[in-house]
Structure formats: C-alpha cells, structure tokens
Amino acid sequence: MSESMSDSTPDTAAGAVNYCAQCSKALTAEDTIAAGDRLFCRSCYVSLRAELEKVVASMSADVNYPQAAVGAVLGGVVGALAWWGFTALTHIAFGLFAVAIGFLAGHGAVRFAGGKRSGGLQALSIAVALLSYLCAIYLVNMTFINKALATQGEAFRVGFPPQSLDLLIRVVRVDFGVMDFVFLAIVVYEAWKIPRPIALPPEAAA
Ligand SMILES: [Zn+2]
Numbered sequence: 274m275s276e277s278m279s280d281s282t283p284d285t286a287a288g289a290v291n292y293c294a295q296c297s298k299a300l301t302a303e304d305t306i307a308a309g310d311r312l313f314c315r316s317c318y319v320s321l322r323a324e325l326e327k328v329v330a331s332m333s334a335d336v337n338y339p340q341a342a343v344g345a346v347l348g349g350v351v352g353a354l355a356w357w358g359f360t361a362l363t364h365i366a367f368g369l370f371a372v373a374i375g376f377l378a379g380h381g382a383v384r385f386a387g388g389k390r391s392g393g394l395q396a397l398s399i400a401v402a403l404l405s406y407l408c409a410i411y412l413v414n415m416t417f418i419n420k421a422l423a424t425q426g427e428a429f430r431v432g433f434p435p436q437s438l439d440l441l442i443r444v445v446r447v448d449f450g451v452m453d454f455v456f457l458a459i460v461v462y463e464a465w466k467i468p469r470p471i472a473l474p475p476e477a478a479a
Contacts, residue, residue, distance in 0.1 A: 293317050306477050318477065325473060333391040333470050344385025345398050348377030349405030357412040371456035374409065375463025378402035383468050394468035402464035406457060407445060411435065414447045 291300045295317035306318040313321065352374030359367055379398040386394060415431045422429060435441035 295321060308477050309474075322476060329471050329473055332389055334389075336386050336389045336391050336393060338386070338393060338397065341382040341386035341389070341394055341397055342401070344381035344383075345378045345401040346381070346405075347385075348379070348381025349374060349401045349408075352377040352402075353405040353409035353412065356409040357416070360413045361416045370409070371406070371459040372463055374405050375402045375460040376467065378405060379464045379467030390468045390470045392470065395465050398464035398468050399461055402460045403457075406460045410445050410449070410453070411441065414444045418444065418447070 291305060291312045292298065293300055293314040294311040295313055298314055300312060300314055304314050306313050306315060308318060308321075352370065355373055356367070356370035359365075359370060375398075378401045382394050382398045382401070383390060412433065415433060418431050422431075431440065431444055435444065
C-alpha cells in the first residue's frame, strides 16, 4: 500500500515528476505545457488545441441565418407580448421583461440555428430585440392612449400597425425616460451575450 503510494508519487528533492494528462508519458521540463489546471506534453497539447479550435470554429460556421431569424423573431414577439400584457394589466413597466425580450430573441436565434454562435447571430439578435422592444413600447403606449381617447369620447384610435411613421414615433416617444434607456441597454446586452462565440483562452506559450 505504502509502496504503491510512493510509486505513483515519486517525490524527490529534485522535484515531482509530472505526467501528460492525455498520453500519460512522464514529462520533462522542456516538454511540459500547462493548460488550465492540467499538464500536457508538447505534441498532445498541439493536437488537443487544434481539435478544440476546430470545434469552436465549426460553432460559428455554416449558420442558417433565415432559420435563426425566425427563432429570434419568435422569441422577440413572445417577449414583447409578455411585456405588453403585463404592463397593460398592472400599469407597471416591469424591467424584467426587457431581459425577457433580449433573452428570448438571443436564445431563439441560437436554438433555431442549431446551437450555433457567431457575430452575425449577435447582430441579428440585437436588431430583432430592438424592434421587439420598440413594438412593446408602442403597444403599451397605444393601450393607454386609446383608453384615454375613449374616456374623452374621441373616435380616433391609435392602431397596430401604426397608421403612419409619424404616429409611430410620436407614440413611442410618449413618456420615454431614463428607465427606458436602461431597459434598452439590458435588451441589447442580453441579445449580444447569448449568441456570443466561445472564446478560447490564449494559447499557452509553447
Ligand atoms: Zn502527451
């Protein structure tokens, strides 16, 4: 027992002998590369690194953007409708739904693209999330404006889609304040973060 212990850990004054985490060969000082918390021999490190880079690159290659767009729009619509429903019912602009819009648009894009991540998917998610956010604000304001118009006995109603670009801008700008910019930032951040390509740590000095 004690003998096998000392066999597997040949601890000498000269220093412990390390073994490659991949091929188990004893490592010399010149043939040791530390990656993460493990040690590898030079040739294992090079081939593992190449393999890893191939996998990461394939995650961003051959992205089906039309399909990703469908997923992003579905997510954005669900998030916008949730915000509209909640806000119209409670009269509280609940910031969590800003997270939901960015989150759902980002995950929609990634899922519908088959788990891919890329800069293009980030741009797509951000664009869709921003449009969804605009729609959500429009729908919420439309609801309150129409309610006010009805109580004043006015016949005009703000419609969806908006009757004109001018009306769209005027409706969205109603009560647009600091918190809306905060929500906007959250929407963009979530949509940016979720489809972000995986970044490998820098290559260990070889
Ligand atoms: Zn090795």
